[in-house]
Amino acid sequence: MCGIFAYINFLVERDRKYILNNLLVGLSRLEYRGYDSAGLCIDGKNDQEILIYKQVGKVLALRQKIEEDKDLDLNKTFLSHSGMAHTRWATHGVPSERNSHPHRSDPSNEFLVVHNGIITNYKELRAILEKYGFVFESDTDTEAVAKLAKYIYDSQKKAGNPLSFTALVKAVCKELDGAFALIFKSVHYPDEMVAARRGSPLLIGVRTDKKMKVDFVDVEEVVLGEDQVGNQQNYRRVQSRSFFGEDTTPQPIEYILASDASAIIEHTKKVLYLEDDDVAHISAGDLHIHRLRRDDNMSSIRTIQTLVQELAQIQKGNYAHFMAKEIHEQPESVINTMRGRVDFNKFSVNLGGLRSQLTNIRRSRRIIFSACGTSFHSCVATKSLFAELTDMAISLELSSTFLDERLPVYRDDVCIFVSQSGETKDTLLALQYCKERGALCVGVTNTVGSTISRETHCGVHINAGPEISVASTKAYTSQYIALTLIALQLSDDSHQKTARRKEIIEGLYSLSNNIKKALAQEETIKKIATQQFKSATSLILLGRGYQGATCLEGALKIKEVCYIHAEGIFAGELKHGPLALIDNTMPIILVMNKDRHYSDVENAFKQVTARGGNPIVICNEDDDSSLFHNMSTIRVPRTVDALQGIINIIPLQLLSYHLATQYGYNPDSPRNLAKSVTTA
Ligand code: UD1
Ligand code: M6R
Numbered sequence: 087m088c089g090i091f092a093y094i095n096f097l098v099e100r101d102r103k104y105i106l107n108n109l110l111v112g113l114s115r116l117e118y119r120g121y122d123s124a125g126l127c128i129d130g131k132n133d134q135e136i137l138i139y140k141q142v143g144k145v146l147a148l149r150q151k152i153e154e155d156k157d158l159d160l161n162k163t164f165l166s167h168s169g170m171a172h173t174r175w176a177t178h179g180v181p182s183e184r185n186s187h188p189h190r191s192d193p194s195n196e197f198l199v200v201h202n203g204i205i206t207n208y209k210e211l212r213a214i215l216e217k218y219g220f221v222f223e224s225d226t227d228t229e230a231v232a233k234l235a236k237y238i239y240d241s242q243k244k245a246g247n248p249l250s251f252t253a254l255v256k257a258v259c260k261e262l263d264g265a266f267a268l269i270f271k272s273v274h275y276p277d278e279m280v281a282a283r284r285g286s287p288l289l290i291g292v293r294t295d296k297k298m299k300v301d302f303v304d305v306e307e308v309v310l311g312e313d314q315v316g317n318q319q320n321y322r323r324v325q326s327r328s329f330f331g332e333d334t335t336p337q338p339i340e341y342i343l344a345s346d347a348s349a350i351i352e353h354t355k356k357v358l359y360l361e362d363d364d365v366a367h368i369s370a371g372d373l374h375i376h377r378l379r380r381d382d383n384m385s386s387i388r389t390i391q392t393l394v395q396e397l398a399q400i401q402k403g404n405y406a407h408f409m410a411k412e413i414h415e416q417p418e419s420v421i422n423t424m425r426g427r428v429d430f431n432k433f434s435v436n437l438g439g440l441r442s443q444l445t446n447i448r449r450s451r452r453i454i455f456s457a458c459g460t461s462f463h464s465c466v467a468t469k470s471l472f473a474e475l476t477d478m479a480i481s482l483e484l485s486s487t488f489l490d491e492r493l494p495v496y497r498d499d500v501c502i503f504v505s506q507s508g509e510t511k512d513t514l515l516a517l518q519y520c521k522e523r524g525a526l527c528v529g530v531t532n533t534v535g536s537t538i539s540r541e542t543h544c545g546v547h548i549n550a551g552p553e554i555s556v557a558s559t560k561a562y563t564s565q566y567i568a569l570t571l572i573a574l575q576l577s578d579d580s581h582q583k584t585a586r587r588k589e590i591i592e593g594l595y596s597l598s599n600n601i602k603k604a605l606a607q608e609e610t611i612k613k614i615a616t617q618q619f620k621s622a623t624s625l626i627l628l629g630r631g632y633q634g635a636t637c638l639e640g641a642l643k644i645k646e647v648c649y650i651h652a653e654g655i656f657a658g659e660l661k662h663g664p665l666a667l668i669d670n671t672m673p674i675i676l677v678m679n680k681d682r683h684y685s686d687v688e689n690a691f692k693q694v695t696a697r698g699g700n701p702i703v704i705c706n707e708d709d710d711s712s713l714f715h716n717m718s719t720i721r722v723p724r725t726v727d728a729l730q731g732i733i734n735i736i737p738l739q740l741l742s743y744h745l746a747t748q749y750g751y752n753p754d755s756p757r758n759l760a761k762s763v764t765t766a
Contacts, residue, residue: 088187088202089116089345090288092170092269094279096371097338100167102128103160106152108353109171112342114145115349116173118408118554118754118761119202122181124148126171127188127198129164133276136195140186144755145173166277168368170269170343172200175760178208179225188271189229191236192220197272199235201228202345203265203286204765211261231268234258239274251275252367252376255282259365259378265511265764267360269343278369281343282378283360286764287509287536290366290373291342291350291357292390339371347393348552355393364388409555409647409746409753413739414605416560417598419550420732423564424594427571433591435574443544446526448576450500452479454493454525456516457504458486458763460558460639464565465504467635471570471728475577475586486766488516497524504569505529506553506561507762508536515766517541530568532561546572555754556761557647559739562639563601563732567594570728593726597733600723603707604736607720611737614702614718615744622673625652627738628660628694628701629677630687636677636731640738647746647753657690670698675741677704677734681727688713704734 091112093105109126125140125148139155141148152158172187179185191197205211208227211234216222220233238257242249249257255270265285272278281288342353343366350357360366363378375388405411428435440447447453453472455465465482473480483493485503495501501520505513508531517538521527529538529545532553539545550564574590577583619625625644627637637654644652655664657676668674674694678687691713694701703714706724720737724730746753 088175089113089119089173089349090170090187090200090202090267090269090343091116091172091345091349092168092200092271092279092281092341092343094166094168094277094341094343094368095164096166096277096340097336098340099163099165101161101163102158105164105167105169106160108342109169110145110149110152111352112344112349113148113171113173115352116345117145118556119173119175119345122175123183123186124171124173125183125186125188125200126169127195127271128169129167129276133167134273136198136271136273138188138190138195138198140183142181142183142186168271168277168279170198170200170271170279178204178227185224185226187226187228189224189226189232191232194273196274197232197235197239197270199228199232199271200269201231202267202288202764203284205230205262205266206264207262208264227264231258231262231266234261235270235272239272251278251280251369252365252374255280256365256376256378259284267345275369278367279341279343280368281360281366283364284362284378285537287345288360289344289347289350289357290360290368291344291354292373293340293342293354293356294337296337296339336371341368341373348554351393356390357393358388358390361388406747407555407743407752407754408553409557409559409739409743412553412555412560413736413743415551416563416736417601417605419560419564420567420601421598422549422551423567424571425549428591428594430591430595433588434578435571435591437546437571437575439544439546440528440572440575443526443528444575447500447528448476448579449498450478450526451496451498452481452500454481454483454495454499454501454520455504456483456485456488456501456513456520458484458510458512460562460642461504461506461510461513461565463635463639463642464562464569465502466638467566467632467731468569468573468728470632471590472573475573475580475583477580483516485510485513485516488512489519495520495523495525499523499525500528501525502528502530502569502572503538503542504531504565505536505538506532506548506550506558506565508533508538509762509764510538511764511766514538514541528572530565530572532564554761556756556759557643557739557742557753559643562735566732567597570594589726590728593729596725597729600725600733601736604722604733605740607722607737608740610720611740612744614720615741615748618702618718619650619673619741619745620748622650625650625673625675626664626667627652627654627675627677628657628687628690629654630657630690631681631683632727632731633677633679633683633687633734636734636738637675639735640675640742643739643742644745646756646759647742647751648749649751649757650745657687660690660693665693665697668694668697668699670700672699674699674701675704675738676701678709679727679730679734680706680709680724681730704737
């Protein structure tokens, strides 16, 4: 759970100040991937000296540390230079300077590495390398990679077989188990950089004034011989072409490598996504992609894609936090999820990503939904609509328990994996498990090019735009809509369901306006946060039917950003235990909409108030029930039952946001949590 970033300029003169700023800004864009410490490395007096800076805390702290170094000549210019940086979320060893990246091979910084992912065999590697005299400085898995690079480099050189930087990195990667996106820098290969990926995302941005002749890179297929450390590498190039076709004149060019497009977009829109087992070599302005091993199924062409995101999309705008910005983006993000997919005149839905598999999905035996956290709640929220519209057997499985339970999955199952980031390890493992068993795997992801998006057989991008705040808000509403659209499309062959489908599509049409009306309740909600929940240490959210999911998701938001214990309870369960918690001191939120569960929730309301409870009621604007005359209410527009959860979650998102800021917490970076959970 880390962010890696690198910047390479070739024949483009840049001063050190520019290079450092690029690295630091790049890191700050990736901070949502981890932010407990940060580090970077740049060239020193010359390219035989590498300077490393590391700092615990956020990127700003690293910037301050660098600014304090008065010996650093910021005006020194470089015609060609490679620098790399890392923002960390601890997995091996506590957040500390010595555990921060870049990690080095030795005290003279011969090889430096930044890494995102986990090397599972690092203990074995470390033990071997210690035997060879290497002294480890950190508790990380990554350090073994840097030291292994030096070990292989030295031993090959000694054997009279000096390796190219690419061949060296390939030899290193072949010894690694686990997941990684790695970038290497070395004094032995000045101004060169090698990056490799397996299981963790990595992309390369290209910036040049010269028009590119081709918009793809042919991969150099490489056959490696025996892969034992120290053995001679045997490789063969099949084909290779750089961007400028046959033009061999060196061109001024800059490359930006990052875990995520949000760090690249301000430099260039031209990017190339690395595939698993790709090794990218950048040297003298050229980019070559090699394969770690022969793989007949892997295309030998990597397309240079044009990013469609705008920088403004990833900035905070006028909001104090990304979470606030993202909550307020929802009137627009829900439209983006439906854009080009829903015909409101014909009441039809067309999801391009599912078209080819619709028949197979309809023929399947059951649908299994799997996800974690908020993404899981979007599945809970849409489960009954799915069952109602498709008449199929539906099962919901938390990805984090999927493998524990070794659930039977068959070829005629359809498994839907929902993930904002598309990189959640638990969900990826569940996906792998289902794929191995022959099930049709469908992704619902927000991140184009993410691992889940690419590993699933087909799917739907929710198109909510980048979500930076760790607390997921706009992704939830967009996932909810995307899943609803899938159910609508799957049922469009059923005449019986026409009226219901029409009712829901009409509800989708007015969704954006209804979200705006719910957002307009912000002042009321802020008041409730400051006046009624000021000293709350625990909170209960009650709802029924579709609103059970709203309560689960509302409670997760409150736990996550306010550090208050909160529990979402399906109101029918109250009498089976939780009622014992109710008295006049327990803060309660009750979700009560005018749907078929209204009288059941009324019962819950009575059970709670009879025990001294004083719930805050989220109800519809047109609800004039005398029951809650003396209660605080948050009134939201009424919509079709299956979509009401999208409106109801808005006040709970706002409540958690205002509670968090009232306590002085930064809701964008809750303690102990990171945006992308890439460990199982
Ligand atoms: C696609 C384009 C969109 C364009 C539209 C025009 C992309 C990413 N999307 O959108 O820019 O405006 O056509 O018709 O280029 N997929 C998965 N797993 C997932 C998510 C998606 O396999 O988790 C696959 C889909 O099956 C599909 C592709 O990725 O093959 C793109 O999916 P999506 O963006 O949802 O498709 P469209 O809405 O058709
Ligand atoms: O990226 P994903 O949707 O797969 O992430 C799953 C959960 O980790 C995520 O939804 C988490 O629960 C959110 N931080 C909650 O706000």
